[in-house]
Amino acid sequence: MSDGAPEVTSGGMGGTTGSGAALPEPALELDCRGLPCPRPVIELARHLGDVAPGEVLAVVAEDPAARADVPAWARMRAQEYLGEDVAVDGVARYLVRRRD
Amino acid sequence: MQDQTDPAPASTPASTPASAPVLLDAAAGRPLHPAALEVLDAALARGWADPRALHRAGRDARLLLENAREVVAGSLGVRRDEVRFTSPVDAVQRGLLGLARARLDAGARDLVLAPVEHAHVRHAASWWAQVHGGSVHEAPVGRDGRVDLDALERLARAPGTAAVALQLANHEIGTTQPVGAVALPESVDLFVDGSASLGLLDLPREGWAAAAGHATSWGGPGGVGVLLVRHGARWLNPFPGDPGPQDAGGALPDAPLALAAAAALRGTLAERAGVDARRRRLVDRIRATAATLPDVDLVGDPDDRLPHLLTFSCLYLPGDALVRELDRHGFAVASGSACTASTLEPSHVLAAVGALTHGNVRVSLAPEVTDDDVERLCHVLPDVVARLRAEVGL
Structure with a gap:
C-alpha cells in the first residue's frame, strides 16, 4: 500500500471542538479530516500514548467507517469509548478515554 | 488484477x-454445479420458447419449467404451486412487499426487520415505507448478529406493522436467525430471505408466508431467483401486473436456466x-x-x-x-x-x-x-x- 495521504496534524486542546453536551473536553484532538479508512483509527493508535491514562483523546474524521471503527478499536484495545459529537465545522468527532 | x-x-x-x-x-x-451444466445444453436447445405458447415449442418450454418447479419444490419441502422463478432481487422485493401489499388496505404500512438484512431487503422496505407513508423498524441484534427475538416480536405487535423480514442466515457473517421461532400476531406474516443460504440450510416447514432464494447459493445460474409464496398466504403483487403470484417477475421465467438451477439444487442437496x-x-x-x-x-x-x-x-x-x-x-x-x-x-x-x-x-x-x-x-x-x-x- 502506498500511503500518499496527508499527515495527521495534532490539534491543540479544544482547538476545533464543538457542542458536545455531556462529553468531556479532550486533552488532545486529532484532525483526520479527509483521511481515508482506516487512517483515523491508525492515528488514534499512534497518538494514544500522547495523553495520560484517564485523559481523553479525540479524533475528528469524515471517514464514515470511523463511526463503527473507533468504538470497535476501543473495545479491541481495552480503551473506553465515550461517544461522538461534532466539531465546529460539523464534522464528526469521536472521543476515547485512555485506560492504561 | x-x-x-x-x-x-x-x-x-x-x-x-x-x-x-x-x-x-x-x-x-x-x-x-456440474449437474446444472449437464442439463443446460439440452434445456437451451429445447426450452427457448414462450412457455405460455400453445404450439409444441411452447409446450416444451412449459414442460421444462414445470419440471424445474417440481424439483425445487421437492428439494425445499414446499408445494409445487408455491414456487416461482424470477430474478434474485425481484424474488426478495416481491416476496416481502407482497406481504406488505396484502395488509395495506387495512392501514398497516410499517415493516419490521433486523439491521443485518441484505441491502435488497432494506432498500425494498425503505422504498415501500416511503411510498406508502409508513416506517421501517429495526429490532436490535447482538454482537453475534442474532436478532433480539423479543424485541422483534414486540415491534411486530405494533398496530401499524404489515410484515416482518428475517434472513435464514447472514450473507456476510454467516450467523443464522431463528426464523422458525418467531411468534407473530395473526395479522402479521413473516418473509424469510434465504438468498445466502438455500441449499446450505433448511427452511423451516412452518412459520413463514413468503421466502426468496438465489441460485448462486446452491451453484445454480446467478440470474435465477426463486420466490416462494405459501399456498393460501395473504400475498398480493406489490408491483404492476396481475395481483396473484403467477405474475411473479412481471416477465417470463427463463425455462432453461430455471431447469439448470433446479438440477444444481438437487445435486447440491445430494452432496x-x-x-x-x-x-x-x-x-x-x-x-x-x-x-x-x-x-x-x-x-x-x-x-x-x-x-x-x-x-x-x-x-x-x-x-x-x-x-x-x-x-x-x-x-x-x-x-x-x-x-x-x-x-x-x-x-x-x-x-x-x-x-x-x-x-x-x-x-x-x-x-x-x-x-x-x-x-x-x-x-x-x-x-x-x-x-x-x-x-x-x-
Missing part, C-alpha cells in the same frame, strides 16, 4: 499459488452432508488460525452459521490490501470494508454488530476447496497480516 507469476516471497515458501485461485468467495459467485461437514471443519480451522493473530476481530456466531463462511477484521489494515495480497497468493476472498465498496461506505452488517469494519476479510468456501488449500491459507495468512501491519508501522 495481479499477474499470474509466482509472487511468493522467500518468507513463505509453502505459499506457491496453484494454477487456479482457490475459491474462497463462493458466496458471491461460483462456477455452475450436502459430506461437503458441508468438511466445510464446517475447514472454517473452524481458519477461525482458529485467525484467532491466534493479534488485533483480529472474529465476527459472527462460531457454531450456528452458514457451513462455508467466516468473517474477520484485522485492525489497522485496509480491506482492499488484504484482498489483493491474498489474491497474489492464489486465494480469492471478499471484503466488507469501505475501501472495497463502490459507495465507500462500510458494510452495514459489520457496523450493526459492532464489528471492526476495516481490514475485513470474508472467506466462503466453494465445495471443491480441499484440506490442503485451507492449510496453505492458514500458513500464509499470519505472514500477510504481519507484513501489511509492518507497512502501517503498527
Whole structure:
C-alpha cells in the first residue's frame, strides 16, 4: 500500500471542538479530516500514548467507517469509548478515554 | 488484477499459488454445479420458447419449467404451486412487499426487520415505507448478529406493522436467525430471505408466508431467483401486473436456466452432508488460525452459521490490501470494508454488530476447496497480516 495521504496534524486542546453536551473536553484532538479508512483509527493508535491514562483523546474524521471503527478499536484495545459529537465545522468527532 | 507469476516471497515458501485461485468467495459467485451444466445444453436447445405458447415449442418450454418447479419444490419441502422463478432481487422485493401489499388496505404500512438484512431487503422496505407513508423498524441484534427475538416480536405487535423480514442466515457473517421461532400476531406474516443460504440450510416447514432464494447459493445460474409464496398466504403483487403470484417477475421465467438451477439444487442437496461437514471443519480451522493473530476481530456466531463462511477484521489494515495480497497468493476472498465498496461506505452488517469494519476479510468456501488449500491459507495468512501491519508501522 502506498500511503500518499496527508499527515495527521495534532490539534491543540479544544482547538476545533464543538457542542458536545455531556462529553468531556479532550486533552488532545486529532484532525483526520479527509483521511481515508482506516487512517483515523491508525492515528488514534499512534497518538494514544500522547495523553495520560484517564485523559481523553479525540479524533475528528469524515471517514464514515470511523463511526463503527473507533468504538470497535476501543473495545479491541481495552480503551473506553465515550461517544461522538461534532466539531465546529460539523464534522464528526469521536472521543476515547485512555485506560492504561 | 495481479499477474499470474509466482509472487511468493522467500518468507513463505509453502505459499506457491496453484494454477487456479482457490475459491474462497463462493458466496458471491461460483462456477455452475456440474449437474446444472449437464442439463443446460439440452434445456437451451429445447426450452427457448414462450412457455405460455400453445404450439409444441411452447409446450416444451412449459414442460421444462414445470419440471424445474417440481424439483425445487421437492428439494425445499414446499408445494409445487408455491414456487416461482424470477430474478434474485425481484424474488426478495416481491416476496416481502407482497406481504406488505396484502395488509395495506387495512392501514398497516410499517415493516419490521433486523439491521443485518441484505441491502435488497432494506432498500425494498425503505422504498415501500416511503411510498406508502409508513416506517421501517429495526429490532436490535447482538454482537453475534442474532436478532433480539423479543424485541422483534414486540415491534411486530405494533398496530401499524404489515410484515416482518428475517434472513435464514447472514450473507456476510454467516450467523443464522431463528426464523422458525418467531411468534407473530395473526395479522402479521413473516418473509424469510434465504438468498445466502438455500441449499446450505433448511427452511423451516412452518412459520413463514413468503421466502426468496438465489441460485448462486446452491451453484445454480446467478440470474435465477426463486420466490416462494405459501399456498393460501395473504400475498398480493406489490408491483404492476396481475395481483396473484403467477405474475411473479412481471416477465417470463427463463425455462432453461430455471431447469439448470433446479438440477444444481438437487445435486447440491445430494452432496450436502459430506461437503458441508468438511466445510464446517475447514472454517473452524481458519477461525482458529485467525484467532491466534493479534488485533483480529472474529465476527459472527462460531457454531450456528452458514457451513462455508467466516468473517474477520484485522485492525489497522485496509480491506482492499488484504484482498489483493491474498489474491497474489492464489486465494480469492471478499471484503466488507469501505475501501472495497463502490459507495465507500462500510458494510452495514459489520457496523450493526459492532464489528471492526476495516481490514475485513470474508472467506466462503466453494465445495471443491480441499484440506490442503485451507492449510496453505492458514500458513500464509499470519505472514500477510504481519507484513501489511509492518507497512502501517503498527
